[in-house]
Amino acid sequence: MKFDAGNWKLLPGTEATYPLSVVDVRTEPDALVVTGYNKTVHHRADYLDGAIFTARFTSPLPDVIRVQITHFKGRRPRQPAFDLDYSRSNPDAEIGRDEARAWLKTGELAVVVPVEGEWRVDFVRGGRPLTSSEQKATGLFTRDGRIYLREQLSLQAGETIYGLGERFTPFVRNGQSVEIWHEDGGTNSEIAYKNIPFHLSSLGYGVLVNHPGRVSYEVASHHVTRTQFSVEGHSLDYYLFGGPTPKAALEQYTALSGRPAPPPAWSFGLWLSTSFTTNYSEADVLANIERMEAVGIPISVFHFDCFWMKELTWCSFLWDRRNFPDPEGMLRRIHDKGIKVCVWINPYIAEASPLFDEGMASGYLLQTPEGDVYQVDDWQPGMGLVDFTNPEARAWYAGKLRALVEMGVDTFKTDFGERIPTGVRYFDGSDPERMHNYYTYLYNQTVFDLLREVKGEGNAVVFARSATCGSQKFPVHWGGDNSSTYPSMAETLRGGLSLGLCGFGFWSHDISGFIGTATPDLYKRWVAFGLLSSHSRLHGSSSVRMPWRFDDEAVDVLRHFNDLKTRLMPYLLDVARDAHDYGWPMMRAMMLEFPDDPACRHLDMQYMLGPALLVAPVFSETSEVTYYLPSGEWRHLLSGETARGPAWRTETYDYFSLPLWVHVARGQAWDCLRATTPAS
Numbered sequence: 001m002k003f004d005a006g007n008w009k010l011l012p013g014t015e016a017t018y019p020l021s022v023v024d025v026r027t028e029p030d031a032l033v034v035t036g037y038n039k040t041v042h043h044r045a046d047y048l049d050g051a052i053f054t055a056r057f058t059s060p061l062p063d064v065i066r067v068q069i070t071h072f073k074g075r076r077p078r079q080p081a082f083d084l085d086y087s088r089s090n091p092d093a094e095i096g097r098d099e100a101r102a103w104l105k106t107g108e109l110a111v112v113v114p115v116e117g118e119w120r121v122d123f124v125r126g127g128r129p130l131t132s133s134e135q136k137a138t139g140l141f142t143r144d145g146r147i148y149l150r151e152q153l154s155l156q157a158g159e160t161i162y163g164l165g166e167r168f169t170p171f172v173r174n175g176q177s178v179e180i181w182h183e184d185g186g187t188n189s190e191i192a193y194k195n196i197p198f199h200l201s202s203l204g205y206g207v208l209v210n211h212p213g214r215v216s217y218e219v220a221s222h223h224v225t226r227t228q229f230s231v232e233g234h235s236l237d238y239y240l241f242g243g244p245t246p247k248a249a250l251e252q253y254t255a256l257s258g259r260p261a262p263p264p265a266w267s268f269g270l271w272l273s274t275s276f277t278t279n280y281s282e283a284d285v286l287a288n289i290e291r292m293e294a295v296g297i298p299i300s301v302f303h304f305d306c307f308w309m310k311e312l313t314w315c316s317f318l319w320d321r322r323n324f325p326d327p328e329g330m331l332r333r334i335h336d337k338g339i340k341v342c343v344w345i346n347p348y349i350a351e352a353s354p355l356f357d358e359g360m361a362s363g364y365l366l367q368t369p370e371g372d373v374y375q376v377d378d379w380q381p382g383m384g385l386v387d388f389t390n391p392e393a394r395a396w397y398a399g400k401l402r403a404l405v406e407m408g409v410d411t412f413k414t415d416f417g418e419r420i421p422t423g424v425r426y427f428d429g430s431d432p433e434r435m436h437n438y439y440t441y442l443y444n445q446t447v448f449d450l451l452r453e454v455k456g457e458g459n460a461v462v463f464a465r466s467a468t469c470g471s472q473k474f475p476v477h478w479g480g481d482n483s484s485t486y487p488s489m490a491e492t493l494r495g496g497l498s499l500g501l502c503g504f505g506f507w508s509h510d511i512s513g514f515i516g517t518a519t520p521d522l523y524k525r526w527v528a529f530g531l532l533s534s535h536s537r538l539h540g541s542s543s544v545r546m547p548w549r550f551d552d553e554a555v556d557v558l559r560h561f562n563d564l565k566t567r568l569m570p571y572l573l574d575v576a577r578d579a580h581d582y583g584w585p586m587m588r589a590m591m592l593e594f595p596d597d598p599a600c601r602h603l604d605m606q607y608m609l610g611p612a613l614l615v616a617p618v619f620s621e622t623s624e625v626t627y628y629l630p631s632g633e634w635r636h637l638l639s640g641e642t643a644r645g646p647a648w649r650t651e652t653y654d655y656f657s658l659p660l661w662v663h664v665a666r667g668q669a670w671d672c673l674r675a676t677t678p679a680s
Contacts, residue, residue: 001216001230002177003141003150004223015142017071019053019119020135025102027095032057032104032111036119036138053138055113055121060088063107063242064252065123066210069149071140072234078431080389080438082212083470084256109242123153123205125242130205131155137226140234150230151238152223153207160202160601161219161227162589166194166467166479166499168491171589171604173199173219180215182418182437182466186515187482187491193418194467194477195437196502198253199227202591202601204243206253211237212441212468213434232433246592247584250503254583258473260505261452262580263461263535266340267411267476268572269300270562271463271537275544276305276514281323282330288546289337297547297559302334303342303413303463303539314380315345316353317400331408340410342463345401347417347443351375351382355400359384364393366424374424385420388442389435390427398450405454412451417443417466440466448474463537467504472583475506476535484513484540486619489526493617494604496533497589505579505586508535517543520550521621524557524655529617531561532609532660534576534586557655568613571673575610586610594630599646603628606659612666612673613637616659626650627659634661637673 005011019036026033036053039046056068094105103112109130112122121133137152155161161173168187169176178190185191197209199219209215211231218228229238241252272292274280285302292299310320319327331341349356349365359365359373365384366374375382387393401412417440422432430438444464451460464477471477479495482488496507511530512518517540518526527547530536538545547554565572575586584592588608590600606616606627614634616627629645636643637660643649651659662673 002218002222013143017051017140018136019138022114022116022119025115027097030058030089032095032102034113057104057111059090059093059104059106061090061252061255063109065106065109065111065240067238069138069236075234078434080212080430080434082210123240125244146232147234148230148232149234149236150228151236152226152228155220155225155227161199163199163498163501164217165192165196165502166495167192168495171494172602175221176219177221178217184418187480187488187495193465193480194499196469198502200246200249200501204245204249204595206241206249208239208253212438213436246595250584251582254503257470259583260472260475260579262458262576263475263506264459266300267461267535271301271303272299273303273539274305275539276541278544295555297562299339301340301342305344308343312350312381313353314350316355317404328407335408341408342411342413343409344413344415346415347386348380348383350380356384364390364396369425374421378419387427388446389430394446398446401447401450402454411461412447413463414444414447415465437468441468441471444471444474472504477504477507479509481514482510484516484518484522486522488513490605490619496587497604497607500585500587501589503583506534507587508533508537510539511537512545514541520554523550524554525618527558528561528658531565532615560656597630599628600630612663614661618653618658623652625659629661633664635664637662
């Protein structure tokens with residue numbers, strides 16, 4: 001949200017109040033507390049008719065500083081709040097002051113403020129300036145009767161910013177305005193399913209704005225030398241993670257917000273789907289599974305999309321007996337082939353669902369302020385939404401899923417969770433604005449916890465679309481409604497790399513695009529990308545994604561890359577453990593693994609799969625790809641060719657290969673790859 005009109009004026013209809021001078025500094029056993037005043041005091045009369053701001057600095061972990069800025073401390077806390085580890089406290093933090101300044105130091109990171117004079121907050125790492133909140137960076141703004149609190153952190157020359165969720169806009173956030181507000185918009189727009197108020201800097205630090213509702217960002221856009229974030233209200237809470245590398249900052253961030261649970265090994269295999277609107281029955285499902293077996297392409301998971309339930313009743317959690325007369329027997333027959341089963345669900349209950357009356361009678365559905373069930377003709381006629389702030393509603397919803405698990409379902413595709421209204425009343429009194437984004441956390445937590453309870457630790461996995469801070473604890477997530485084009489394939493990768501820089505370790509996408517039907521050429525290129533992703537699913541909207549529907553060669557290509565992923569599995573499981581242990585994504589932006597290489601700053605059409613394997617998908621029907629090898633010795637995984645970086649390369653590849661290079665010096669990772677791949 002923009003407040004200023006250039007450097008000197010405010011936008012029309014905007015009023016601002018800034019802390020201009022420091023009037024008090026207190027050092028407490030665990031905090032540094034600074035009070036700012038909106039005037040420069042020349043005489044005692046200046047203390048009249050003013051406003052004060054309080055900034056409280058604490059340290060939950062080494063190299064991490066929490067900043068809580070308050071105007072009007074009498075405001076009651078709003079719920080919900082992010083599920084962070086608020087119990088953490090760093091006893092080794094040093095808090096002190098001298099005649100000129102006060103500080104809180106934790107590890108190599110420190111915050112420094114003047115004890116009098118102009119308001120200013122400096123963050124220092126290893127004795128060198130990192131970022132600052134300068135004069136008039138912090139401010140309270142009034143517009144249209146609403147109050148907003150803003151912070152701006154300075155950017156150094158050449159500094160680049162990443163993250164803020166799974167965003168499909170340009171990979172580097174500089175120059176962008178970003179709204180942290182869930183919407184269902186596909187992958188070709190600036191809105192997003194997974195909005196995370198966490199950004200990562202090329203200088204190796206990260207910032208989380210601790211606000212689950214709408215956060216407005218201006219990243220080197222409104223003020224080109226600052227990253228700005230603002231929220232509605234009289235308080236602003238953020239954490240600065242000092243790194244000093246992007247991977248270290250991610251490790252610090254996920255220590256507070258949570259790390260991904262380890263998905264079961266079977267989830268890394270190939271998922272095959274009925275697709276969305278295609279017609280199918282038990283006979284069709286089994287025929288497709290058996291044909292995949294016959295052509296030598298084993299699958300790990302079969303997914304039933306929406307129409308496993310009767311139309312207009314989503315969600316009823318009842319099999320459509322017209323097409324699936326014996327669901328228990330069908331699930332048993334699929335399991336006998338060694339294949340797991342996933343079914344599609346969402347948190348919306350259509351009026352025609354038998355669950356609607358149950359939920360309405362028990363008060364399990366979101367209500368309007370007047371006490372009616374909130375309903376809308378959107379997606380499903382007259383649908384209501386489960387109120388996950390009600391423990392009984394969560395147990396009721398989980399109970400319906402438990403019956404499916406006991407029947408033989410292994411996992412759920414937890415779709416939707418973005419279309420959450422604000423004009424509603426929650427059971428626990430939660431603020432609807434703060435719940436809009438946070439709803440997905442409670443929704444996916446409910447499903448994931450049910451699976452973990454029934455199947456045991458390490459055996460739970462979902463396939464989720466929406467997410468917020470902390471949702472990385474409930475893997476896996478996929479990239480939403482992309483299209484069957486090369487540009488959409490590229491935007492899909494951008495979104496996944498961006499999400500990975502927010503602590504999400506596991507990510508997937510609809511191979512060959514959800515909307516439309518790919519050409520045989522695009523299908524085969526996307527198969528290579530999809531099988532070299534953390535999780536791999538063939539899924540679409542109006543047509544199925546079985547390879548024989550494209551051409552005979554597509555069958556061979558899918559078999560080739562499916563076999564390759566199987567051989568890579570020991571390495572991939574090692575990388576998955578890193579995601580669980582440290583919060584690092586399996587699919588890593590180049591700048592995460594090579595933060596000191598300026599050429600990697602903007603690269604978003606190639607990535608590292610773990611620490612050692614570079615993947616550069618082919619994004620053109622010309623079969624040509626241009627990519628970059630960072631410094632070091634590299635060996636092509638499939639051909640055995642060797643090369644040295646740094647170097648840019650432009651090459652042509654057939655459908656059975658792509659730039660797939662191993663960084664030889666990366667120790668055990670290379671040994672694992674060498675032992676499991678053809679080039680060994």
